[in-house]
Every structure is written in structure tokens, then in C-alpha cells.
Ligand SMILES: Nc1ncnc2c1ncn2[C@@H]1O[C@H](COP(=O)(O)OP(=O)(O)OP(=O)(O)O)[C@@H](O)[C@H]1O
């Protein structure tokens with residue numbers, strides 16, 4: 001079975017699959033970095049993103065009657081904006097009041113879990129259990145190069161993930177908002193003393209994290225065009241684990257963790273029956289974590305809030 | 306009065322930390338609050354600069370006024386941005402995961418667009434040449450004294466005209482201590498209003514125009530620095546005889 005193993009082919013598949021994990025892991029890691037909160041609703045924010053994309057795309061295609069490429073160009077930013085509003089609402093309605101009261105972290109995490117369940121079940125209640133078929137937006141082209149097969153859609157997904165990473169990395173290292181995010185993760189107490197409204201930074205964090213989950217939602221729906229209310233649950237958990245393996249709180253870690261998880265899964269499927277996929281993938285991650293409990297990019301923090 | 310604290314009663318949970326204290330600071334003054342451990346000095350400053358809940362000490366009664374207006378409802382970031390008061394907190398609280406320069410840049414977060422930041426960075430580096438040498442170093446790796454300089458420099462970069470310092474000389478070698486106090490004096494001569502908290506009462510009173518002595522949440526003496534230095538009770542309790 002090694003004969004037909006094609007490294008480049010698997011690498012492309014791994015990058016494409018890992019891109020989804022990476023884009024979602026980002027949101028987990030940013031919110032954790034700023035609030036020390038594991039936002040367990042984040043996987044469901046991704047799911048909501050896919051549904052938002054579905055409605056926006058359907059609207060643009062059938063109501064406005066625009067062609068697919070126009071729907072594609074409109075759906076991506078519209079979904080990112082609308083999904084980030086979902087994230088911001090969660091912060092406003094659920095997390096901020098608890099923060100104001102100084103609630104213990106456990107309660108906030110449980111609240112996040114419940115928010116996720118509410119999003120899933122609200123979706124179920126409003127739209128029913130039937131799956132939604134996502135309309136094709138761009139014509140899929142299959143390219144063959146050497147022995148490698150790939151599609152334009154896969155390339156778009158990988159490029160989107162890489163561009164998101166570069167954008168975020170720039171924001172976090174070069175802009176004042178990004179610096180403020182890093183400052184909060186180090187010493188929340190001193191941030192308002194710099195004249196920085198903490199809530200504004202937290203909202204920005206949720207905008208970015210949810211916006212990229214929305215982007216993952218559009219791209220996922222385009223790649224695997226069947227939507228159902230629980231689609232965010234498992235992928236959300238996996239992205240969270242990817243973020244932890246990468247070193248939670250670190251953006252590079254989220255991306256590396258996401259791609260790593262994608263690669264492990266693709267490799268397992270290349271050599272074993274696909275039912276082994278999650279078992280082996282999680283075992284590998286377990287080994288990595290037991291060797292380096294702070295994650296690949298994590299540093300043991302001496303000063304922590 | 307630029308700042309006046311009136312009959313302030315403050316609690317942490319059920320513990321009362323301030324029992325109705327009053328003091329004030331006028332524009333251009335250096336005022337010092339001295340007192341032993343647990344006297345309520347830090348609590349007084351935190352009440353003035355506000356802190357985001359839930360860390361903030363709870364003001365039960367009394368008022369804090371800035372130019373005659375109560376600031377009890379002002380948010381901590383707005384104290385810095387709009388009232389131009391900056392705190393150098395006890396324990397420095399610099400952002401150790403960022404470079405010296407990034408710490409300074411971050412402090413300009415809410416500055417007006419037309420502020421001439423370049424010349425202000427230059428001024429900080431002139432006050433504290435050591436910071437310029439270590440500009441690109443992670444601030445975690447600075448020595449304690451250098452971190453204190455960064456904490457002061459950072460407060461100045463917020464564009465404040467009123468600086469509150471909580472035991473800035475803590476952990477500084479004598480030479481650095483005097484250097485810091487000279488810098489404070491110079492800042493004051495350039496127009497900066499200063500509220501200084503110190504355990505080293507003698508040093509504080511030499512710098513300040515006026516002072517208050519705080520003891521377990523109450524003000525037990527006040528007056529010009531000279532009168533406090535000559536007050537037998539103050540001498541005995543805080544000036545070592
Ligand atoms: N977060 C808190 N929770 C409960 N009590 C507190 C808290 N912070 C301070 N206190 C109490 O309030 C009182 C005043 O404390 P504060 O920190 O203002 O003293 P201080 O004069 O700054 O002392 P030091 O010189 O040691 O810094 C003390 O009795 C202290 O135990």
C-alpha cells in the first residue's frame with residue numbers, strides 16, 4: 001500500500017483539511033489568551049457561520065439572481081461580519097455579566113457549553129432536523145499535475161487559512177489593539193491603567209475569532225455542502241484540541257495544531273481503515289501533550305492572572 | 306482643588322479598609338501619603354484611579370472629585386484618557402511578555418491623533434537612558450529597577466499631567482532611588498502634579514510639598530512636609546526617632 005502513497009497529494013489534502021481546524025482553533029486560542037476562557041460555544045459559532053453562509057448565498061443567488069461568483073464574493077465578507085456579530089452577542093449576553101460579577105471560571109465555562117447547546121437546539125427548533133444542501137457557488141475545476149489531483153476549491157481553502165494567519169499575526173504583533181490583547185493575557189489588571197477600555201479589546205477578540213469561524217463555515221459548506229445543526233460539535237472539539245496541542249493562547253500554535261491534526265487524520269486514513277481515524281489521531285495528540293503539556297508553542301507562564 | 310477625596314469609606318467585602326478619609330491635591334503640587342503596611346495607602350489610590358469590577362475596592366460613602374466633579378462613576382480607562390491621571394501601581398505590573406518599546410507604545414493607546422509621540426519617547430529615553438539601551442528587550446528580563454523606570458515611563462506616555470505613584474522606590478538601590486526622586490522633582494518643575502505613596506517617609510517628605518499620615522484607614526496627621534518632619538509623633542513612628 002506504500003506504492004500508491006503520494007506525499008504531495010496527501011500534503012495538499014492535509015493542508016486543506018487542517019485549514020478548517022486552524023481557522024476554528026484561532027477563535028479558541030484568542031479568546032483563551034484574552035479571557036482565560038475556554039469558549040466551548042465556538043464550534044457552534046462555526047456551525048452558525050455555515051448556516052449564515054447558506055442563507056446569504058441562497059438570497060444572493062435566488063432573490064437577487066446574481067451569478068455564483070458574485071454570490072461567492074458577497075457571501076464571504078457578509079458571513080464573516082454576521083458571524084462575528086453572533087460571537088459579540090454571546091460575549092455581551094452571556095460572558096460579560098458573569099465577568100462583571102467576578103464569577104468563578106468554572107461557571108463561565110459551563111455557560112459557554114450551554115450557549116453552544118442553545119445555538120444547536122435553536123437551530124434545530126427553527127429550521128428542523130432536515131439537512132440543508134449548500135448551493136454551489138463556484139464551478140469546481142479539477143487539476144492534475146504529475147500524479148497529484150487538486151481542485152480550485154482546495155487551493156482557495158488553503159490560501160484563505162494562510163492569509164488569515166498572516167493577517168492575525170500582523171494584528172497581534174504590530175497594532176495597538178493586538179498589543180493590548182497580548183497585554184491582557186499577561187496582566188489584565190494593568191491594561192485599563194494604560195487608558196485602554198478592556199471591554200473594547202475583548203469585543204475585538206470575539207469579532208476576530210468569530211469572523212474567522214464564519215470564514216471556516218463558508219468554506220466548509222462549499223467543500224462539504226451538507227449542513228446540519230450538529231456539524232460544529234465534533235469539529236469544534238477537535239479544533240479546540242488542536243489549539244491546546246499547539247499551545248493555547250498562541251496564534252501560531254493554533255495554526256500549527258490545526259494543520260498537524262489535519263495531517264495526522266489524512267495520514268491515518270491513507271494507511272488504515274477510516275474508522276481508525278479519530279482513535280489514532282487523538283492518541284497521537286495525547287502523546288504530544290504528555291511530552292509537552294504546555295503545547296508546542298506554549299511557554300510555562302510564570303505570571304498568570 | 307484638582308483632586309479632592311472627601312470622607313471616603315471603602316470596603317473589600319466586609320472588611321473596611323478606609324474609615325472616612327479626606328485629602329486633596331492641588332495643581333502643580335507634590336503630595337505624599339505615608340503610613341505603615343496595611344494603612345490603606347494603596348486602597349486610596351485604587352479608589353481614585355478606579356479599577357474594573359470585581360477587583361475594585363467598594364466605595365461605601367464619601368466622594369472623590371476631580372475639578373469639583375465626582376468621578377466615582379468614571380471608568381478606569383477614562384480616568385487616564387480624559388482626566389489625564391496615570392497610576393504607577395504597586396508591584397509595577399509591566400507587561401513582561403512585550404518589549405520595552407511595546408510597553409511604551411501600548412501606553413499611547415488612547416492618545417489624541419496629533420500627539421507628537423516621537424519627541425515624547427525621546428523625552429522618556431532622556432529621563433531613563435537605560436530604557437533606550439534595552440528598547441527591544443523583553444521587559445520581563447529587565448532588572449527590578451529598570452522595570453520601575455519602565456513603569457514610570459509608561460505612565461508618562463499616557464500623556465498624563467497628574468501622576469500617582471505607589472511605592473516607586475520599592476526594591477531600588479539607594480542610588481537609583483535618589484535618581485528616581487530627582488526625576489520626579491524635575492517632572493514636577495515641568496508642571497506635573499504628583500501624588501506619592503511611600504514607606505520611606507523621610508525621602509517622601511523631602512520631596513513633597515505637603516503630606517498626610519495614614520494609620521489603619523484613618524488620617525492621623527497632615528500638613529506641610531516641614532511641619533510633619535518636625536512633628537514628634539510622626540518622627541517617632543515614621544522617621545525612626
Ligand atoms: N483585595 C483585598 N481584599 C481584602 N482586603 C484587602 C484587599 N486589599 C487590601 N485589603 C486590606 O485593606 C487594608 C489596606 O490595604 P492597602 O493595600 O491599602 O495597604 P497599604 O497602605 O497600601 O499597605 P502596604 O504599605 O503594605 O502596601 C489592609 O488591612 C488590607 O488587608
Ligand SMILES: [Mg+2]
Nearest residue numbers: 346347348395
Ligand atoms: Mg500598598
